[in-house]
Amino acid sequence: MNSEPTAAKITKSESQWREQLTPEQFRVTRAHGTERAFTGPHWDEKRAGAYSCVCCGAPLFASQTKFDSGTGWPSFYAPATKEAVSEHEDRGMFMRRTEVRCARCDAHLGHVFPDGPAPSGLRYCMNGTALSFDPSDR
Numbered sequence: 037m038n039s040e041p042t043a044a045k046i047t048k049s050e051s052q053w054r055e056q057l058t059p060e061q062f063r064v065t066r067a068h069g070t071e072r073a074f075t076g077p078h079w080d081e082k083r084a085g086a087y088s089c090v091c092c093g094a095p096l097f098a099s100q101t102k103f104d105s106g107t108g109w110p111s112f113y114a115p116a117t118k119e120a121v122s123e124h125e126d127r128g129m130f131m132r133r134t135e136v137r138c139a140r141c142d143a144h145l146g147h148v149f150p151d152g153p154a155p156s157g158l159r160y161c162m163n164g165t166a167l168s169f170d171p172s173d174r
């Protein structure tokens with residue numbers, strides 16, 4: 037890993053995102069939606085590969101950190117790099133949660149909870165809709 041400066045932010049208008057994304061992808065990533073458990077892509081994906089942002093293609097998670105959380109959402113104990121995601125306090129719905137976004141384009145990805153497995157103890161609970169998967173053994 038080198039110390040390349042953080043990639044330039046990607047900013048697009050709502051209509052540009054609507055044009056690029058499916059309605060469900062738009063709802064989750066740009067309107068802070070949550071897919072229903074066990075309905076989105078990738079929660080049951082077990083192949084090796086890389087997960088990237090469905091909006092901007094930034095690499096976000098690697099299959100090595102994916103674990104079976106039983107929640108019906110793809111879950112990881114760490115992002116691909118610390119700089120790949122940004123975390124924001126989310127006080128909606130009378131709960132304090134930490135929202136996780138793509139650091140490059142601000143796509144809403146999901147939330148991180150402090151009940152994950154070793155080594156981090158964190159559980160990045162992601163909407164599969166926000167991620168595209170690229171298997172490494174094609």
Ligand SMILES: [Zn+2]
Nearest residue numbers: 089092138141
């Ligand atoms: Zn992105």
